[in-house]
Amino acid sequence: MRAPDTDLPIVLSGITVKAGAVTILDGVTQTIAAGAPTVLIGPNGAGKTTLLRVVMGLAKPDAGSIVWGNRDDAAKVRRAIVFQRPVMLRRSAAANIAYALGAAGVPRAQHETCIAELLSLVGLDALATRPARKLSGGEQQRLALARALARDPSVLLLDETTASLDPAATKAIEDIIRAVAGRGVKVVMSTHDLGQARRLGGDVVLMHRGRVIEHGPAAQFFAQPKTEQARAFIAGELLV
Numbered sequence: 001m002r003a004p005d006t007d008l009p010i011v012l013s014g015i016t017v018k019a020g021a022v023t024i025l026d027g028v029t030q031t032i033a034a035g036a037p038t039v040l041i042g043p044n045g046a047g048k049t050t051l052l053r054v055v056m057g058l059a060k061p062d063a064g065s066i067v068w069g070n071r072d073d074a075a076k077v078r079r080a081i082v083f084q085r086p087v088m089l090r091r092s093a094a095a096n097i098a099y100a101l102g103a104a105g106v107p108r109a110q111h112e113t114c115i116a117e118l119l120s121l122v123g124l125d126a127l128a129t130r131p132a133r134k135l136s137g138g139e140q141q142r143l144a145l146a147r148a149l150a151r152d153p154s155v156l157l158l159d160e161t162t163a164s165l166d167p168a169a170t171k172a173i174e175d176i177i178r179a180v181a182g183r184g185v186k187v188v189m190s191t192h193d194l195g196q197a198r199r200l201g202g203d204v205v206l207m208h209r210g211r212v213i214e215h216g217p218a219a220q221f222f223a224q225p226k227t228e229q230a231r232a233f234i235a236g237e238l239l240v
């Protein structure tokens with residue numbers, strides 16, 4: 001579980017996404033390098049989810065390019081994404097992971113070992129046989145992380161994974177993100193929780209109206225924002 005050198009950095013150049021007359025991403029140029037999580041922040045509608053979908057390959061840019069490390073074929077990059085409201089299959093927690101392993105092409109003989117490892121990584125060992133839809137919100141998010149990790153991704157994309165979770169559930173997710181990043185998986189995540197961006201961020205990308213406003217190391221971004229918009233956003237003022 002780590003990002004091969006060949007997959008990073010992810011170099012986004014002039015990524016533009018339109019929906020009809022609306023420009024959702026407006027020429028995003030951003031390099032996402034190896035290291036601690038890259039955290040996307042910004043007001044609702046800034047384009048964070050759309051950018052994650054583009055990186056995942058779920059949305060096709062109208063203009064611009066993405067280059068992954070020194071690969072010529074992005075399809076080979078092992079990516080996984082966890083959405084804000086993951087949909088659980090109507091079966092046990094373990095069976096949800098088994099399904100993901102099958103979809104990722106992991107041989108059936110390895111499933112039992114992989115399921116045990118993944119459940120342990122996300123702290124759900126005791127809930128393996130529990131129907132997934134009966135898990136709490138935080139547990140479902142942890143299961144969603146385990147399912148995503150079943151693909152053995154080199155890049156893990158997380159969209160507002162802790163939105164609507166309480167502090168204890170949020171901490172459990174943050175601990176998993178730290179563990180996964182510590183194994184060398186590149187995490188790219190969006191959050192509306194600035195404390196979380198500070199706690200987890202290697203670097204922070206502030207987006208507004210489909211553009212990158214400011215990018216920098218997390219500590220520097222929060223202590224010495226370079227733009228008025230970043231200063232205002234950190235201060236809790238509304239960016240409109």
Ligand SMILES: Nc1ncnc2c1ncn2[C@@H]1O[C@H](COP(=O)(O)OP(=O)(O)O)[C@@H](O)[C@H]1O
Nearest residue numbers: 019022024042043044045046047048049050051
């Ligand atoms: N398929 C779509 N058609 C029209 N507008 C869209 C579509 N998808 C997203 N948008 C709009 O694009 C903007 C950016 O959306 P999004 O990427 O979800 O931002 P964020 O995740 O930062 O809140 C929002 O104003 C949203 O309403």
Ligand SMILES: [Mg+2]
Nearest residue numbers: 048049050160
């Ligand atoms: Mg979003």
